[in-house]
Amino acid sequence: MTSQANPFPALGIPGAGKGVDQICFVVPDIEASMRYWASVLGVGPFFHLRRSATRNLFFKGERTAVVSSTALAQAGGVQVEFIQLLNDVPSAYRDVLPHGLGSLHHVGRFVEDYQDTKRRLMDGGLELVQEGDAGPTINFCYLGRTGGSEPLLELIEIPGLRSFFDLISAAARDWDGVEAIREVTPNL
Secondary structure, three states: OOOOOOHHHHOOOOOOOOOOOEEEEEOOOHHHHHHHHHHOOOOOOEEEEOOOOOEEEEEOOEEEOOOEEEEEEEEOOEEEEEEEEOOOOOOHHHHOOOOOOOOEEEEEEEEOOHHHHHHHHHHOOOEEEEEEEOOOOOEEEEEEOOOOOOOEEEEEEOOOOHHHHHHHHHHHHHOOOOOOEEEOOOOO
C-alpha cells in the first residue's frame, strides 16, 4: 500500500499540519442531527440557516441549482457542519457520498489565499469537484480524487466569514446547553 503525501506541507501551504478546521456531514434530517449532537454529544449551539447562502454553484464544471439547509457549531477546535438537501439536482452533496448519507462528506480548511491554495492543490493532483460562492469574498470549493473513498477537501475563503465563524466559536465556549438551535439569516 502506498501512502499519499499531505498536499499542504508538500505545497508549502500556510497552516500545514494543523489538522482540519471543519468536518461536514450530509444528513437526511438536519433538525434531528442538531438535536442529537446537542443533547447527546454536548456540541452546540448550532447556527441554522434554513436556506444556505450559496450562489453561483458549479458541479463538475456545470452550473447547478442546489437548495439546501446548513447548520454550523463548534466542537473544540473543529467546526461541525450539517447540510440537508432540499432538492434533487446534481451536486457533490448528492453524487459524492462514498460512504452513504449521514457519513463524513468533507473536511474543510479555512484559507486566506483561496485562489493560490486551490491552484497548488490542483497542481498537486487533486481534482476540482464543485465550486461556488456566498458573495464576492466568500468562495469555496471541493477537491478530491476520482474514485477515491476519502472525504472531499473543502477550501473555504476565510476573510469574509471570519466574524461569523468567530461568533460560532465564542457561542460554543459560553454555551450552557440552552437554546441549542439558533436560526440565522445570511447577511453576506
